[in-house]
Amino acid sequence: MGMGNFLLVPEADFNLLGRDLMVELGIGLEVRQGELGIKIFKLTLEDEQEVNPEVWYTPETVGRLDIPPFTVTLKDPDKPIRLRQYPMSLEGRRGLKPEVERLVSQGLLESCMSPFNTPILPVKKPNGTYRLVHDLREINKRTVSRFPVVANPYTLLSKLGPENMWYSVIDLKDAFWACPLDESCRDYFAFEWEDPDTGRKQQLRWTVLPQGFTESPNLFGQALEQILQDFVPAPGLTLIQYVDDLLIAGQTEEQVRKESIKLLNFLGLKGLKVSKSKLQFTEEKVKYLGHYIEKGEKMIDPERVQGILSLPTPGSKKQVRQLLGLLGYCRLWIENYSSKVKFLYAKLTASNRVIWEPKDEEQLQVIRKDLATAPVLSLPDLKRPFYLFVNIDNGTVYGVLTQEWAGKKKPIGYLSKLLDPVSRGWPTCLQAIVGCALMVEEARKITFNSTLKILSPHNVRNVLNQKAEKWISDARLLKYEGILLEAPNLTLETTSLQNPAQFLFGEPTQTEHLAHDCLQTIEEQTKIRPDLEEEELTDGEVMFVDGSSRVVEGKRKSGYAVVSGKTLEVLESGPLNPTWSAQACELYAILQALKRLEGKSGTIYTDSKYAYGDAETGCMLCKDMLSNIFQNPEAADVAEAKEAPATRQDMRRVLPLIPETEPYKKKGLKQKSAAVGGTVKTPPCRPALHCLIATLAVINKIAD
Known part of the structure; x- marks a missing residue:
């Protein structure tokens, strides 16, 4: 342009010649991948004159x-940690x-002499200089960490409203080096240094919080x-740290x-330094925490996306974990993220090395495509209501x-979570209760108790009020009711829409084909036999069962x-595999009682709500749950026997509907052979007494 000359000195914090002109033009020079580029600064000369110069970082200041x-x-x-210095080139x-x-x-x-x-x-920078990196991994392992109170980046940007259009970063x-370290702790952070010219070796230690120390971010963040x-x-402005x-x-x-300017002067007064080259001063689009923020919206940094897309196919569990960490930071932009990364978590749980198959590559390509086409998300407005669409899939x-x-x-974020092993064994309409509760907990991290309307293809309120008690424990039921029914500013609605795309864009749907009756669906999915009636037996056998697993004189025994x-x-009793859980023992006791009722009708009582809930469906829907509960072949045989078709093993089928008896209200299990006609009825009895007798028999057998 003929306006002046520039001199680039990579080691300097700013260019010396042409400095006045660059300030006047509001530009700076920077080197990226070996190429010289121009960076435009919004910080004008007038602005800089209002800022305390002590706040700016220079290599000579700290x-x-x-x-x-x-x-x-x-x-x-x-017990001191003593690790030799790695070989270092001259x-x-x-x-x-x-x-x-x-x-x-x-x-x-x-200088020091530390145990x-x-x-x-030495890590070489792009400009040719070196950065000192201290390997503190062993120190980090031995550190007694304080509870971290660092803000969650997942929800931090929720404090920014869409009305904010201008930003400074x-x-x-x-920053860590601005925090002093107590002298009693400095020896922990010692290292060996050899002068390349004199060959003199000595130990040096940090007097401030070192970079690479696990506690440094938490301690500095709190300070x-x-x-x-x-x-x-000032009113109307938001500060995020x-x-x-x-x-x-x-x-x-x-x-x-x-x-x-006010904040820069405040930081300088407190003794902190700011990097002028990284300052984003009064801009409409800024980069913050790996996101670009502009006009009330946020998007993933394209450089972050490109970095993930360029990663090679993972060949080890370490590489799989690295990939999951990078993907997890972008999960708000990926629809049904938890389901799409299941195969990666399966690689971590496998006992052998990572074997990458063609189907794995196909699933990874789906995730990469989602990242490459990630949508722009809106920043939440806490003054307006939120709408949360929820559904269940696999x-x-x-x-x-x-x-x-x-x-x-407009989407604020895509949410997803994997259901726990127990709820994965329930009918889909019951899983919707757990799913909605999980999604509400995740959404509250963003909405901060603002008005929230949940829409789902399942009638969650009716299922929770009418069917949940037979499946869900009292503790879980109380939790879900508190989250979904009693929470303020929350409503539940049923919709015929089936996926987020339909919900966002209002795609037409055939409601008559998509809508379903959750209560009827649960009955159809859990009904074991077509001739089952909700009536009590007037005759037949009555049995009480119990199973237990506990520690006796330092050894676990089951029976x-x-x-x-x-x-x-006591019709029968005996010891069981000591590795079995109490629940497995309860199921085995039911199986033995069912064998005794072969060709007969009768009623079986148990004091185990778990066993009742599991046996109630004949394990038709509980394969995911059972695979996590039974870790031995004997218990797996019990579950497999209860899944057997009625035509082959009718004795091992159980009825799901158990009437309550007064005054003890003990629930039990009933079984009836298909060859025997009639209805099911509970005879008058004292269930608590009979279950106690069975329990005493188990205790005696364990003691033997």
Whole structure:
């Protein structure tokens, strides 16, 4: 342009010649992948004159917070961690020497003679200089960590409303080094340093919170949060802090500009340093926590997406975990994320090495496509109602959280979770109860108890009121009722829509084919035999069963017993595999009673709600649950026997409807052979007494 000359000095914090011109133009020079580029700054010369120059970072300065030194607690501190220094090239040592000398001169490092020693690494930067990296993994393993109170990035941006259109992002430079470390703990962070010129070896230790230490983010985050209590943003402006990254949001450019200058001066006064090159000053589009924020919306950083897409096919469990970590950060943008990454978690649980098959590659390509076409998500407006669509698919609950704008639903985030093993064994309409409760808990992290309307193809309210008691334990039932029925600002509705796409875009559906009666569906799915009636037997055998597994004199013992309900005689009892759980023993006792009722009609009582709920459906729907409960072949045989068709093993079938008896209200199990006509009826009895006799028989058998 003929306006001036520029001199690029990579080691300098800013270019020397042409500095005045660059400030006047509001631009800066930077090197990216070996190419020279221009970065435009919104920070004008007038703005910079209003900022305290002490806040800007330079290599000659270091931040210092006036706070009490932090202490660190290790497990077994009397057993020092002694790791030899990794072999380091001469080039690496020479590259680190200026950095080590700078840190020593600034008081961040000091000489010592410590019983602890951990290695360091030289990491070369793009500009040719070196960064000192301290390998503190062994120290981190032995550290007694404090409870982390760092903000959750998953929900942090919920504090930003869509009305905010201007932003500033402030990155604190070397923030951890501004926090002093108590002298009693400094020996833990010692390392060996050899001068490349003199060959002299010595130990150095940190006097401040070191980078790479597991507690540093938490400790600094708490310290900065306490300091920011003295900074009160102007009305209408929002300040967000995540460790050492700060964001200011407001509706107008002038508001954000003034507040940003005010915050910069406040930080400089407190002894913190800000990287001017990374400052995003009063802009409409900023990058924060790996997201781009613009006009009340957020999107994934394209560089992050490209990094994930360029990853090679994972060949080890470590690489699978790395892939899951990267994908998990983007889960809000991926519909039904939990279901799509099931195959990756299966690779981690497999006992052998990772074997990548063609079907795995196909599933990974689906996820990559979702990332490449990830939608733009709206920032939540806590003053407006939220709409949450929820559905169940193959043991996974998924949905989309939305808000209405100009008559259209705009997605806030795609939510999904894997159901627990127990609920995966329930009918789908009952799984919807668990799914809705899980989705409400996830949505509340974003909505902060704002008005929330849940829409699902399942009539959750009716199922919860009429069918849940037979399947769900009292503790679970109380939890789900509290979340779904008693929570304020929450409503439940039924919809014929089946997936988030239909919900978002209002695709036409054939309601008459999609709608279903949840209560009728549960009856059809759980009814074991077509001739089952809800009537009591007037005759037939009566048996009481019990199973137990407990520790006796330091050893676990298991057993079962079957007691006659008429004579109180112990019909049979015996020990079982000590590795069996109490639930497995209860099921085995029921199986033995069913064998005794072959060709007869009768009633079986049990005091185990688990056994009743499991046997009630003949294990027709419980394969996922049983695979997690039974870890031995004997117990698996019990479950398999109860699944057998009635034409082959009618004796092992059970009826699901058990009337309650007064005054004890003990629920039981009933079984009737298909060859015997009539109805089922519970004779007058004292169930608690009979179950107690069976329990005593089990205890006696275990004691033997």
